[in-house]
Amino acid sequence: MTITLIRPTADLFDSWAEAVAEFGSAHIDGSGLQAPVTPDRATLDALVAKAEELADTSTEPADGLVHNDLYWIVDGGEVVGFLSFRHRLNEWLSEVGGHIGYAVRASRRRQGYASAALRLGLDRAREIGLDRVMLSCDDDNVGSYRTIEGAGGVLQDVRDQSERGHPLLRRYWIAL
Template structure:
């Protein structure tokens, strides 16, 4: 397994579409896509444009957004998941979203991809000078909680975000 984070690219369209399809149209954490998610060339082209805008730190991000590096988690040119690294936190991210969001496609879970991708995202956080990152997962997502804790995550609290469409959230800080 050689896990890497790459920017969205049309070169991996078929693999991206297959990965997105495994989520059956629901929201995919870290993907930069809004539910219902239907893969297609137009969707990917828009995602690539949006990713470029959000990653460009020379211009202010659109209102209610923050600078954000959108990545695909890949293994040998197969898209196995998605990761979003936000450079700063706005009000919503400070409560529920965090600096890092990720998802691994169902057929590739429990193979170490989330841990490897999170480690790479923490390297990116160090590159831009962050001293710690905030990360959340649903309280019932035991696998994600373990991944975060293995990466050094310290539980801040369990927050009730049901009014924002979430379940109970485990909220962690990882010191860098």
Template sequence: MTVQLVRPTADLFDSWAAAVAEFGEGHVDGSGLTAPVTPDRATLDALIADAERLADTAIAPPADRVHNDLYWVVDGAEVVGFLSFRHALNEWLAEAGGHIGYSVRASRRREGIASAALTLGLERAREIGLQRVLITCDVDNEGSYRTIERAGGVLQDISDQSARGMGMLRRYWVAL
């Protein structure tokens, strides 16, 4: 297994569409998509354009967004997951979203992919000069919180984000 982070590309359309479809109709953390998602060419084209705009630090992001590097987690030519690295925190991200959001498709979980992807995401945070990053996960997502803890995450708190439609979240800081 060779896990890499790649920018969204039409070259991997079929694998991306299969990965998105595997998640079903719910939210896909780190994908840059909002549910429900139709994994078609138009959706991908819009995602690529949005990802390029948000990654361009020469252009101010919209008022409710921050600069963001959107990646697909790939193993060879297969999209196995998603990772979103936000350069800064706005109010919503400081409470619920964090600097890094990620997910791995169900058929590829428990292979170390999330750990490898998170390590690469933390390397990107170091590249832009962050001293620490906030990462959140659902309180009952043991796989995710163990991944964050193995990466050096220190639990800040458990936060009720029900008002935001998210439920209970574990919020971790990782020093870089």
């Protein structure tokens, strides 16, 4: 297993389309996509442009957005998941999203991909000079909170976020 984080690219269209299709109509954390998603060339082209725009720190992002590195979690040329690294928190992200969001396709879960990708995301946070990062996950997502805790996450609280589209949400901080 050789895990890398790469920016969205048309070079891996088929693997990306398979990964997106595997999620079905569900929201895909860390992907930069809004559900439901049609995994076609037009969607990928728009995602590549969006990823370039959000990562460009020479310009200010649109209102309500922050600079954001969108990555695909790749193993040997296969897109196995997605990771989003947000450079700072706005009001929404400080309540719900955090600095890092990720998702691994169902057929690749419980194989260490989320842990490896999170380590790489934490490396990126160190690169830009953050001292700590916030992550969140649904309270019933045992795999995700174990991944966060395994990376040094300290639980801040568990909140009812139903008015924001989430049930109980666990919020963690990881010191870098």
